[in-house]
Amino acid sequence: MPYYDIDSILTDAEKIPCTFQLDIPDLGYLDNTPNQPLKAGTKVNLPLWLAEMLVIANTGGPDNKTFVTFDLPRALGNDVIQALKADPRAVPLRDQSAHFYGLATHMMDLSEEQELGSVLRKTFVTRAAEISLHARKVGGVSTKGKGKEEGSNLGIGGAGEEFLRGLDEWERKLFRKAHDGAKSGKEWMDSIKKN
Protein backbone atom coordinates (compact mmCIF):
# COMPACT_ATOMS: atom_id res chain seq x y z
CA MET A 1 0.00 0.00 0.00
CA PRO A 2 1.57 3.31 -1.01
CA TYR A 3 2.43 5.83 1.70
CA TYR A 4 0.09 8.50 0.37
CA ASP A 5 -2.81 6.16 -0.28
CA ILE A 6 -5.70 8.45 0.52
CA ASP A 7 -8.09 5.61 1.24
CA SER A 8 -5.73 4.09 3.74
CA ILE A 9 -5.38 7.46 5.48
CA LEU A 10 -9.13 7.95 5.58
CA THR A 11 -9.58 4.42 6.90
CA ASP A 12 -7.20 5.24 9.73
CA ALA A 13 -9.40 8.16 10.65
CA GLU A 14 -12.45 6.01 11.31
CA LYS A 15 -13.50 6.14 14.94
CA ILE A 16 -13.77 3.05 17.07
CA PRO A 17 -15.18 2.88 20.59
CA CYS A 18 -12.51 2.42 23.24
CA THR A 19 -12.63 2.09 27.02
CA PHE A 20 -9.74 3.54 29.00
CA GLN A 21 -8.28 1.14 31.52
CA LEU A 22 -6.60 3.65 33.81
CA ASP A 23 -6.88 7.26 34.90
CA ILE A 24 -5.03 9.70 32.74
CA PRO A 25 -4.42 13.24 33.99
CA ASP A 26 -5.32 16.28 31.89
CA LEU A 27 -7.11 14.31 29.19
CA GLY A 28 -10.53 15.03 30.57
CA TYR A 29 -11.41 17.22 27.63
CA LEU A 30 -11.78 14.10 25.55
CA ASP A 31 -14.84 13.33 27.65
CA ASN A 32 -16.12 16.93 27.85
CA THR A 33 -14.83 17.38 31.38
CA PRO A 34 -11.89 19.73 30.93
CA ASN A 35 -9.36 20.28 33.73
CA GLN A 36 -10.04 16.89 35.20
CA PRO A 37 -8.32 13.57 34.78
CA LEU A 38 -9.85 11.08 32.41
CA LYS A 39 -11.28 8.32 34.56
CA ALA A 40 -10.64 4.66 33.98
CA GLY A 41 -13.62 3.01 32.37
CA THR A 42 -14.60 6.05 30.30
CA LYS A 43 -15.73 5.23 26.82
CA VAL A 44 -14.25 7.46 24.13
CA ASN A 45 -14.33 7.16 20.37
CA LEU A 46 -10.76 7.22 19.14
CA PRO A 47 -9.52 7.23 15.56
CA LEU A 48 -8.18 3.92 14.41
CA TRP A 49 -4.53 4.98 14.13
CA LEU A 50 -4.46 6.10 17.76
CA ALA A 51 -6.49 3.24 19.14
CA GLU A 52 -4.28 0.74 17.37
CA MET A 53 -1.20 2.06 19.12
CA LEU A 54 -2.85 2.20 22.53
CA VAL A 55 -4.24 -1.30 22.23
CA ILE A 56 -0.94 -2.84 21.22
CA ALA A 57 1.28 -1.00 23.71
CA ASN A 58 1.03 -1.89 27.38
CA THR A 59 1.54 0.38 30.34
CA GLY A 60 4.56 -1.44 31.63
CA GLY A 61 2.96 -1.69 35.06
CA PRO A 62 3.00 -4.82 37.17
CA ASP A 63 -0.38 -6.06 35.90
CA ASN A 64 0.61 -5.53 32.26
CA LYS A 65 -2.62 -3.79 31.37
CA THR A 66 -3.07 -2.09 28.04
CA PHE A 67 -4.11 1.55 27.97
CA VAL A 68 -7.47 0.91 26.38
CA THR A 69 -9.66 -1.93 25.33
CA PHE A 70 -11.79 -1.57 22.26
CA ASP A 71 -15.08 -2.82 20.97
CA LEU A 72 -16.02 -3.42 17.38
CA PRO A 73 -17.36 -0.25 15.81
CA ARG A 74 -21.04 -0.15 15.05
CA ALA A 75 -20.33 -0.72 11.35
CA LEU A 76 -19.13 -4.21 12.29
CA GLY A 77 -21.67 -4.70 15.06
CA ASN A 78 -23.70 -7.79 15.53
CA ASP A 79 -26.79 -6.56 13.72
CA VAL A 80 -24.80 -5.60 10.61
CA ILE A 81 -23.05 -8.96 10.56
CA GLN A 82 -26.35 -10.79 10.98
CA ALA A 83 -27.84 -8.78 8.13
CA LEU A 84 -24.83 -9.60 5.95
CA LYS A 85 -25.23 -13.26 6.73
CA ALA A 86 -28.86 -13.12 5.71
CA ASP A 87 -28.32 -11.30 2.41
CA PRO A 88 -25.07 -9.54 1.56
CA ARG A 89 -26.70 -7.69 -1.31
CA ALA A 90 -29.34 -6.01 0.82
CA VAL A 91 -26.99 -4.08 3.11
CA PRO A 92 -25.83 -0.64 1.99
CA LEU A 93 -22.27 -0.90 3.30
CA ARG A 94 -21.56 2.73 2.58
CA ASP A 95 -24.07 3.76 5.21
CA GLN A 96 -22.07 1.82 7.78
CA SER A 97 -18.71 3.17 6.74
CA ALA A 98 -17.32 4.48 3.48
CA HIS A 99 -14.26 2.33 4.09
CA PHE A 100 -16.07 -0.70 5.38
CA TYR A 101 -13.66 -3.41 4.25
CA GLY A 102 -10.58 -1.39 5.13
CA LEU A 103 -11.95 -0.87 8.62
CA ALA A 104 -12.92 -4.50 8.90
CA THR A 105 -9.52 -5.85 7.88
CA HIS A 106 -7.87 -3.50 10.39
CA MET A 107 -10.15 -4.73 13.12
CA MET A 108 -9.43 -8.32 12.21
CA ASP A 109 -5.73 -7.59 12.57
CA LEU A 110 -6.35 -6.34 16.08
CA SER A 111 -8.82 -8.93 17.28
CA GLU A 112 -9.06 -12.52 16.25
CA GLU A 113 -12.56 -12.79 14.95
CA GLN A 114 -12.69 -15.95 12.90
CA GLU A 115 -16.33 -15.60 12.03
CA LEU A 116 -16.03 -12.02 10.86
CA GLY A 117 -13.45 -13.05 8.28
CA SER A 118 -15.58 -15.68 6.64
CA VAL A 119 -18.70 -13.51 6.67
CA LEU A 120 -16.79 -10.66 5.05
CA ARG A 121 -15.31 -12.92 2.43
CA LYS A 122 -18.70 -14.26 1.47
CA THR A 123 -20.11 -10.74 1.46
CA PHE A 124 -17.34 -9.43 -0.75
CA VAL A 125 -17.55 -12.09 -3.44
CA THR A 126 -21.34 -12.16 -3.51
CA ARG A 127 -21.46 -8.44 -3.92
CA ALA A 128 -18.60 -8.55 -6.44
CA ALA A 129 -20.69 -10.73 -8.75
CA GLU A 130 -23.55 -8.28 -8.42
CA ILE A 131 -21.23 -5.34 -9.07
CA SER A 132 -19.94 -6.97 -12.22
CA LEU A 133 -23.49 -7.50 -13.42
CA HIS A 134 -24.34 -3.85 -12.92
CA ALA A 135 -21.07 -2.69 -14.43
CA ARG A 136 -21.89 -4.50 -17.66
CA LYS A 137 -25.41 -3.23 -17.85
CA VAL A 138 -25.04 0.36 -16.83
CA GLY A 139 -24.95 3.05 -19.47
CA GLY A 140 -23.41 2.93 -22.90
CA VAL A 141 -20.25 4.89 -23.55
CA SER A 142 -20.15 7.19 -20.57
CA THR A 143 -17.91 10.02 -19.53
CA LYS A 144 -15.05 9.49 -17.10
CA GLY A 145 -16.23 5.99 -16.27
CA LYS A 146 -18.94 7.39 -14.03
CA GLY A 147 -21.52 5.12 -15.52
CA LYS A 148 -23.60 4.95 -12.42
CA GLU A 149 -24.81 8.48 -12.79
CA GLU A 150 -26.53 7.64 -16.02
CA GLY A 151 -29.73 5.74 -16.26
CA SER A 152 -29.54 2.12 -17.29
CA ASN A 153 -30.72 1.15 -20.70
CA LEU A 154 -31.54 -2.43 -19.89
CA GLY A 155 -34.34 -2.15 -17.43
CA ILE A 156 -32.38 -2.09 -14.19
CA GLY A 157 -34.33 0.51 -12.37
CA GLY A 158 -34.26 1.94 -8.88
CA ALA A 159 -33.11 -1.24 -7.16
CA GLY A 160 -29.84 -1.31 -9.06
CA GLU A 161 -29.07 2.28 -8.32
CA GLU A 162 -29.90 1.75 -4.70
CA PHE A 163 -27.37 -1.08 -4.61
CA LEU A 164 -24.68 0.95 -6.34
CA ARG A 165 -25.15 3.79 -3.90
CA GLY A 166 -24.39 1.39 -1.07
CA LEU A 167 -20.95 0.36 -2.32
CA ASP A 168 -17.96 1.11 -0.14
CA GLU A 169 -14.66 2.35 -1.55
CA TRP A 170 -13.21 -1.06 -2.37
CA GLU A 171 -16.35 -1.99 -4.19
CA ARG A 172 -16.44 1.30 -6.05
CA LYS A 173 -12.96 0.61 -7.34
CA LEU A 174 -14.05 -2.83 -8.40
CA PHE A 175 -17.07 -1.38 -10.15
CA ARG A 176 -14.84 1.09 -11.94
CA LYS A 177 -12.55 -1.70 -13.14
CA ALA A 178 -15.37 -3.93 -14.31
CA HIS A 179 -17.06 -1.01 -16.00
CA ASP A 180 -13.86 0.07 -17.75
CA GLY A 181 -13.42 -3.44 -19.10
CA ALA A 182 -16.95 -3.63 -20.42
CA LYS A 183 -16.75 -0.13 -21.80
CA SER A 184 -13.55 -0.66 -23.76
CA GLY A 185 -15.04 -3.90 -25.05
CA LYS A 186 -17.95 -1.93 -26.43
CA GLU A 187 -15.68 0.70 -27.90
CA TRP A 188 -13.67 -1.97 -29.65
CA MET A 189 -16.83 -3.50 -31.11
CA ASP A 190 -17.82 -0.12 -32.48
CA SER A 191 -14.35 0.56 -33.81
CA ILE A 192 -14.41 -2.55 -36.03
CA LYS A 193 -17.33 -1.18 -37.95
CA LYS A 194 -15.62 2.13 -38.60
CA ASN A 195 -12.52 0.92 -40.39
Place this chain on the structure above:
Amino acid sequence: MALPLPLGLTHSEVAFVAEMELVTVVPRQRLESIDLLSGKTPPLRPPHRADLPLWLALLLKKQRRANIVPPPWLHPASLADIVHRETKVHPHAFSEPMPTASRARQSQPGYAGRIGGGDSSEVILSPPFRSNCTSAAPAGYLPYHWLEVAEVLITHASDDLGGNTSEIRGLLRDLVEVRAAKMRDSAETLGAEGQGGVVSLRGVGAMELAENRGFVLGVVDGVRKIGGAVETARREKEEEMDLGGGDGGRGGYGGDGDSDDDMGI
Protein backbone atom coordinates in the same frame (compact mmCIF):
# COMPACT_ATOMS: atom_id res chain seq x y z
CA MET B 1 -0.55 5.47 -10.27
CA ALA B 2 2.82 5.55 -11.95
CA LEU B 3 1.62 3.70 -15.02
CA PRO B 4 -1.75 4.82 -16.29
CA LEU B 5 -1.89 1.82 -18.61
CA PRO B 6 -3.92 -1.11 -17.31
CA LEU B 7 -2.30 -4.47 -16.72
CA GLY B 8 -2.06 -6.78 -19.68
CA LEU B 9 -3.16 -6.15 -23.22
CA THR B 10 -5.93 -3.71 -24.01
CA HIS B 11 -8.73 -4.54 -26.40
CA SER B 12 -7.17 -2.88 -29.41
CA GLU B 13 -3.86 -4.59 -28.73
CA VAL B 14 -5.59 -7.96 -28.53
CA ALA B 15 -7.41 -7.23 -31.76
CA PHE B 16 -4.09 -6.31 -33.38
CA VAL B 17 -2.46 -9.55 -32.24
CA ALA B 18 -5.44 -11.50 -33.50
CA GLU B 19 -4.75 -10.29 -37.02
CA MET B 20 -1.78 -12.62 -37.08
CA GLU B 21 -4.09 -15.64 -37.16
CA LEU B 22 -4.01 -17.52 -40.42
CA VAL B 23 -7.23 -17.72 -42.41
CA THR B 24 -7.99 -19.53 -45.62
CA VAL B 25 -8.69 -17.47 -48.73
CA VAL B 26 -9.81 -18.27 -52.23
CA PRO B 27 -7.90 -15.81 -54.43
CA ARG B 28 -9.44 -14.24 -57.49
CA GLN B 29 -6.15 -12.96 -58.85
CA ARG B 30 -2.66 -14.32 -59.08
CA LEU B 31 -0.24 -12.97 -56.52
CA GLU B 32 3.35 -13.96 -56.13
CA SER B 33 4.74 -14.90 -52.76
CA ILE B 34 5.45 -11.90 -50.50
CA ASP B 35 8.49 -11.92 -48.25
CA LEU B 36 7.10 -10.80 -44.88
CA LEU B 37 8.82 -10.60 -41.51
CA SER B 38 6.71 -13.52 -40.38
CA GLY B 39 7.78 -15.59 -43.37
CA LYS B 40 6.83 -15.95 -46.99
CA THR B 41 3.17 -16.01 -47.90
CA PRO B 42 2.15 -18.79 -50.23
CA PRO B 43 1.82 -17.73 -53.88
CA LEU B 44 -1.82 -17.22 -54.83
CA ARG B 45 -3.13 -19.12 -57.87
CA PRO B 46 -6.82 -18.39 -58.41
CA PRO B 47 -8.74 -21.60 -57.95
CA HIS B 48 -6.46 -22.89 -55.18
CA ARG B 49 -6.98 -22.07 -51.55
CA ALA B 50 -4.17 -20.61 -49.49
CA ASP B 51 -3.62 -19.65 -45.85
CA LEU B 52 -2.81 -15.98 -45.23
CA PRO B 53 -2.57 -13.84 -42.11
CA LEU B 54 -5.89 -12.24 -41.28
CA TRP B 55 -4.74 -8.68 -41.93
CA LEU B 56 -3.54 -9.54 -45.42
CA ALA B 57 -6.66 -11.52 -46.15
CA LEU B 58 -8.81 -8.56 -45.08
CA LEU B 59 -6.80 -6.23 -47.28
CA LEU B 60 -7.27 -8.48 -50.32
CA LYS B 61 -10.91 -8.92 -49.41
CA LYS B 62 -11.50 -5.17 -49.35
CA GLN B 63 -9.83 -4.87 -52.73
CA ARG B 64 -12.02 -7.73 -54.02
CA ARG B 65 -8.99 -9.79 -54.87
CA ALA B 66 -9.90 -12.72 -52.64
CA ASN B 67 -12.72 -14.37 -50.76
CA ILE B 68 -12.28 -15.57 -47.20
CA VAL B 69 -13.32 -19.10 -46.32
CA PRO B 70 -14.85 -18.87 -42.84
CA PRO B 71 -13.38 -21.27 -40.27
CA PRO B 72 -15.61 -24.27 -39.54
CA TRP B 73 -16.24 -23.27 -35.94
CA LEU B 74 -17.94 -20.10 -37.16
CA HIS B 75 -20.67 -22.11 -38.87
CA PRO B 76 -24.05 -21.60 -37.16
CA ALA B 77 -24.37 -25.33 -36.41
CA SER B 78 -20.98 -25.37 -34.69
CA LEU B 79 -21.76 -22.23 -32.72
CA ALA B 80 -25.15 -23.59 -31.69
CA ASP B 81 -23.42 -26.75 -30.53
CA ILE B 82 -20.99 -24.74 -28.43
CA VAL B 83 -23.81 -22.66 -26.94
CA HIS B 84 -25.63 -25.88 -26.08
CA ARG B 85 -22.54 -27.29 -24.42
CA GLU B 86 -21.91 -24.08 -22.48
CA THR B 87 -25.47 -23.82 -21.20
CA LYS B 88 -26.69 -27.40 -20.81
CA VAL B 89 -23.81 -29.85 -20.68
CA HIS B 90 -21.25 -27.90 -18.65
CA PRO B 91 -23.16 -24.99 -17.15
CA HIS B 92 -20.28 -24.10 -14.81
CA ALA B 93 -17.18 -24.45 -16.97
CA PHE B 94 -15.93 -22.76 -20.08
CA SER B 95 -15.93 -25.00 -23.12
CA GLU B 96 -12.70 -26.79 -23.93
CA PRO B 97 -10.05 -24.97 -25.96
CA MET B 98 -9.27 -26.18 -29.41
CA PRO B 99 -7.40 -29.50 -29.35
CA THR B 100 -3.95 -29.75 -30.81
CA ALA B 101 -4.04 -30.82 -34.41
CA SER B 102 -3.58 -34.58 -34.58
CA ARG B 103 -3.79 -37.32 -37.10
CA ALA B 104 -4.19 -41.08 -36.97
CA ARG B 105 -0.84 -42.86 -36.98
CA GLN B 106 -0.50 -45.21 -39.83
CA SER B 107 2.13 -47.31 -38.12
CA GLN B 108 -0.04 -47.89 -35.03
CA PRO B 109 -3.72 -48.31 -35.93
CA GLY B 110 -6.00 -46.99 -33.21
CA TYR B 111 -3.56 -44.30 -32.06
CA ALA B 112 -3.26 -40.68 -33.01
CA GLY B 113 -0.37 -38.30 -32.69
CA ARG B 114 0.17 -34.60 -33.01
CA ILE B 115 0.84 -33.48 -36.50
CA GLY B 116 4.56 -33.18 -36.68
CA GLY B 117 4.80 -34.56 -33.16
CA GLY B 118 7.55 -36.99 -34.09
CA ASP B 119 9.57 -34.36 -35.83
CA SER B 120 10.60 -31.69 -33.35
CA SER B 121 11.35 -29.14 -36.04
CA GLU B 122 7.71 -29.13 -37.07
CA VAL B 123 5.84 -28.82 -33.77
CA ILE B 124 3.27 -26.07 -34.07
CA LEU B 125 1.73 -25.21 -30.74
CA SER B 126 1.13 -21.57 -29.96
CA PRO B 127 -2.05 -19.89 -31.25
CA PRO B 128 -0.85 -17.51 -33.94
CA PHE B 129 1.01 -20.32 -35.67
CA ARG B 130 -1.59 -22.99 -35.21
CA SER B 131 -4.15 -22.97 -37.94
CA ASN B 132 -7.09 -22.39 -35.61
CA CYS B 133 -8.99 -20.16 -37.94
CA THR B 134 -8.31 -21.74 -41.32
CA SER B 135 -10.73 -24.04 -43.05
CA ALA B 136 -8.74 -26.98 -41.63
CA ALA B 137 -9.61 -26.12 -38.03
CA PRO B 138 -12.01 -28.47 -36.24
CA ALA B 139 -15.60 -27.37 -35.71
CA GLY B 140 -17.15 -27.22 -32.29
CA TYR B 141 -14.24 -25.59 -30.47
CA LEU B 142 -13.44 -21.98 -29.84
CA PRO B 143 -9.89 -20.83 -30.59
CA TYR B 144 -8.10 -18.32 -28.40
CA HIS B 145 -9.02 -15.38 -30.62
CA TRP B 146 -12.57 -16.48 -31.39
CA LEU B 147 -14.39 -13.26 -30.64
CA GLU B 148 -11.97 -11.00 -32.50
CA VAL B 149 -11.79 -13.12 -35.64
CA ALA B 150 -15.53 -13.72 -35.68
CA GLU B 151 -16.39 -10.04 -35.28
CA VAL B 152 -13.95 -8.97 -37.97
CA LEU B 153 -15.20 -11.59 -40.42
CA ILE B 154 -18.84 -10.69 -39.77
CA THR B 155 -18.14 -7.03 -40.34
CA HIS B 156 -15.82 -7.19 -43.34
CA ALA B 157 -16.54 -10.52 -45.00
CA SER B 158 -20.23 -11.02 -44.29
CA ASP B 159 -20.90 -12.08 -47.89
CA ASP B 160 -18.50 -15.00 -47.47
CA LEU B 161 -20.33 -16.37 -44.45
CA GLY B 162 -23.08 -18.01 -46.43
CA GLY B 163 -25.77 -15.41 -45.94
CA ASN B 164 -26.71 -16.20 -42.36
CA THR B 165 -24.79 -13.37 -40.74
CA SER B 166 -27.59 -12.40 -38.42
CA GLU B 167 -27.90 -15.93 -37.12
CA ILE B 168 -24.16 -16.10 -36.47
CA ARG B 169 -24.24 -12.71 -34.83
CA GLY B 170 -27.05 -13.81 -32.56
CA LEU B 171 -25.25 -16.98 -31.54
CA LEU B 172 -22.08 -15.03 -30.84
CA ARG B 173 -24.02 -12.63 -28.61
CA ASP B 174 -25.42 -15.63 -26.74
CA LEU B 175 -21.95 -17.03 -26.26
CA VAL B 176 -20.56 -13.74 -25.05
CA GLU B 177 -23.37 -13.37 -22.52
CA VAL B 178 -23.19 -16.95 -21.29
CA ARG B 179 -19.47 -16.76 -20.78
CA ALA B 180 -19.61 -13.35 -19.13
CA ALA B 181 -22.12 -14.79 -16.66
CA LYS B 182 -19.71 -17.63 -15.93
CA MET B 183 -16.94 -15.14 -15.36
CA ARG B 184 -19.16 -13.39 -12.82
CA ASP B 185 -20.00 -16.63 -11.07
CA SER B 186 -16.35 -17.53 -10.94
CA ALA B 187 -15.93 -14.55 -8.63
CA GLU B 188 -18.36 -16.15 -6.21
CA THR B 189 -16.60 -19.49 -6.14
CA LEU B 190 -13.44 -17.60 -5.23
CA GLY B 191 -14.90 -16.87 -1.83
CA ALA B 192 -15.98 -20.40 -1.00
CA GLU B 193 -14.09 -21.71 2.02
CA GLY B 194 -11.54 -24.44 1.51
CA GLN B 195 -11.36 -24.14 -2.24
CA GLY B 196 -8.10 -22.29 -2.24
CA GLY B 197 -9.69 -19.54 -4.29
CA VAL B 198 -8.65 -20.85 -7.66
CA VAL B 199 -10.78 -20.46 -10.76
CA SER B 200 -10.02 -22.36 -13.93
CA LEU B 201 -9.81 -20.00 -16.87
CA ARG B 202 -9.08 -22.77 -19.35
CA GLY B 203 -10.73 -22.09 -22.65
CA VAL B 204 -11.26 -18.36 -22.08
CA GLY B 205 -10.55 -16.21 -25.11
CA ALA B 206 -8.09 -13.33 -25.33
CA MET B 207 -10.77 -10.67 -25.62
CA GLU B 208 -12.65 -12.00 -22.61
CA LEU B 209 -9.44 -11.93 -20.62
CA ALA B 210 -8.81 -8.33 -21.60
CA GLU B 211 -12.32 -7.41 -20.54
CA ASN B 212 -12.36 -9.19 -17.20
CA ARG B 213 -8.76 -8.89 -16.11
CA GLY B 214 -9.28 -5.81 -13.96
CA PHE B 215 -12.38 -7.17 -12.29
CA VAL B 216 -11.05 -10.65 -11.54
CA LEU B 217 -7.76 -9.29 -10.22
CA GLY B 218 -9.70 -6.84 -8.08
CA VAL B 219 -11.76 -9.64 -6.56
CA VAL B 220 -8.71 -11.80 -5.94
CA ASP B 221 -6.94 -8.89 -4.32
CA GLY B 222 -9.92 -8.12 -2.11
CA VAL B 223 -10.26 -11.72 -0.97
CA ARG B 224 -6.55 -11.80 -0.27
CA LYS B 225 -6.73 -8.68 1.89
CA ILE B 226 -9.75 -9.94 3.81
CA GLY B 227 -8.18 -13.32 4.32
CA GLY B 228 -4.83 -11.81 5.21
CA ALA B 229 -5.53 -11.20 8.88
CA VAL B 230 -6.98 -14.65 9.43
CA GLU B 231 -4.12 -16.19 7.53
CA THR B 232 -1.42 -14.45 9.57
CA ALA B 233 -3.16 -15.47 12.78
CA ARG B 234 -3.30 -19.06 11.64
CA ARG B 235 0.31 -19.10 10.56
CA GLU B 236 1.44 -17.58 13.86
CA LYS B 237 -0.48 -20.21 15.75
CA GLU B 238 1.11 -22.97 13.70
CA GLU B 239 4.53 -21.49 14.26
CA GLU B 240 3.93 -21.32 18.00
CA MET B 241 2.85 -24.92 18.08
CA ASP B 242 5.87 -25.91 16.06
CA LEU B 243 8.22 -24.05 18.32
CA GLY B 244 6.50 -25.40 21.42
CA GLY B 245 6.95 -28.96 20.22
CA GLY B 246 10.47 -28.29 19.06
CA ASP B 247 11.59 -26.95 22.42
CA GLY B 248 10.86 -30.22 24.13
CA GLY B 249 12.50 -32.48 21.60
CA ARG B 250 15.25 -30.54 19.98
CA GLY B 251 16.44 -28.31 22.75
CA GLY B 252 17.98 -25.16 21.35
CA TYR B 253 17.37 -25.92 17.70
CA GLY B 254 14.23 -23.81 17.39
CA GLY B 255 15.81 -21.95 14.52
CA ASP B 256 15.96 -25.12 12.47
CA GLY B 257 12.24 -25.60 12.83
CA ASP B 258 11.70 -22.15 11.36
CA SER B 259 13.75 -22.72 8.27
CA ASP B 260 11.99 -26.03 7.67
CA ASP B 261 8.71 -24.13 7.68
CA ASP B 262 9.96 -21.77 5.04
CA MET B 263 10.97 -24.63 2.83
CA GLY B 264 7.52 -26.14 3.21
CA ILE B 265 5.83 -22.98 1.98
